[in-house]
Amino acid sequence: MVAEAKKREIKEAHKRKRIMKERFKQEENIASAMVIWINEILPNWEVMRSTRRVRELWWQGLPPSVRGKVWSLAVGNELNITPELYEIFLSRAKERWKCFRETSSENDTEGVSVADREASLELIKLDISRTFPSLYIFQKGGPYHDVLHSILGAYTCYRPDVGYVQGMSFIAAVLILNLEEADAFIAFANLLNKPCQLAFFRVDHSMMLKYFATFEVFFEENLSRLFLHFKSYSLxxxxxxxxxxxxLYSKSLPLDLACRVWDVFCRDGEEFLFRTGLGILRLYEDILLQMDFIHIAQFLTKLPDDITSEKLFSCIAAIQMQNSTKKWTQVFASVMKDIKEGDKNSSPALKS
Known part of the structure; x- marks a missing residue:
């Protein structure tokens, strides 16, 4: 027994030493990459962003110290939002909240409907308390609670056609952790204005179905056994x-891993969101093949906590985002055309 205990102790010591060595190496790589990003890449952003060297470095994950800056540059500001514009919409939001508190009337107030009232007050308030609940910083009394409330409130005034939708709080929270308040709002508004996010947050069923159909083309191409298994359960x-x-996976994955997904999403766009989904399915393929409909749905809704960056990104890297000779954008365009023409047999993703 003593000998066995001694063996276990030695084994644990080797394991701790290996983990510490890996962590030290990782920290060294981050420090080295940070110098390259700050001194070489960021000062020459437009020239270097698409080079092979930068794309490879980007894939490995952005150093936390430059993450927010790179995200902002990659997302861009097509909407031309300024910090001053953010302050204007934040002031409008505060006026609206004040007005709602002072009146119990269900009539429109300054053109704001009851639905807007519920969205801007109750839903945002409720969702903030559910956003990264293990992190005190976003809870009431926490240092970022009011900042998160402000950004979400300002957005409902900036885009009343979209309003507030559950899930937005997680996206805004991740941006707040990496950017100053006004910059976080600018990135948030521009991010939600991308075609994929706009389709989902406006609940554009037609566009959402096209994204799902395109996803299934690559699902069948990469993971045919699991694809057929899901089909057998009409999942x-x-x-x-x-x-x-x-x-954007910030609720489903550990925060540090979600940020790494965001890194490459900012590099590759919407395609990477669906590639990540396929990477997750590949990672757990053997487990999912043993499950029925209910257990698959439950498993994918609450992914294991021990999912690691190395394992997931290895699976993502193995996913080929090319169907025959067509890339994601081409397949998506074909699906759009097929649905428009009503020829559902033309796309394998749309077969019943």
């Missing part, structure tokens, strides 16, 4: 993909 992508896309 469709909306059951698990909606939550992943709505929060």
């Amino acid at each position: 469709t992508p909306d059951i698990y993909l909606i939550d992943w896309i709505f929060t």
Whole structure:
């Protein structure tokens, strides 16, 4: 027994030493990458962003110290939002909240409907308390609670056509952790204005179905056995993909891993969101093949906590985002055309 205990102790000591060595190496790599990003890449952003060297470095994950800056540059500001514009919409939001508190009337107030009232007050308030609940910083009394409330409130005034949708709070929270308040709002508004996010947050069923159909083309191409298994249970992508896309994986994955997904999403765009989904399915393929409909849905809704960056990104790297000779954008365009023409037999993803 003593000998066995001694062996276990030695084994644990070697394991701790290996983990510490890996962590030290990782920290060294981050420090080295940070110098390159700060001194070489960021000062020459437009020239270097698409080079092979930068793309490879980007894939490995952005150093936390430059993450927010790179995200902002990659997302861009097509909407031309300024910090001053953010302050204007934040002031409007505060006026609206004040007005709602002072009146119990259900009539429109300054053109704001009861639905807007509920969205801007109750839903945002409720969702903030559910956003990264293990992190005190977003809870009431926490240092970022009011900042998160402000950004979400300002957005409902900036885009009343979209309003507030559950899941937005997670996206805003991740941006707040990496950017100053006004910059976080600018990135948030521009991010939600991308075609994929706009389709999901406006609940554009037609566009969402096209994204699901395109996803299934690559699902069948990469993971045919699992694809057929899901088909046998009539388990469709909306059951698990909606939550992943709505929060950009920030609710489904550990925060540090979600940030690394965001890194490459900012590099590659919407395609990477669906590639990540396929990477998750590949990672757990053997487990999922043993499950029925209910257990698959439950598993994908609450992914294991021990999912690691190395394992997931290894699976993502193995996913080929090319169907025959067509890439994601081409397949998506074909699906759009097929649905428009009503020829549902032209796309394998749309077969019943």
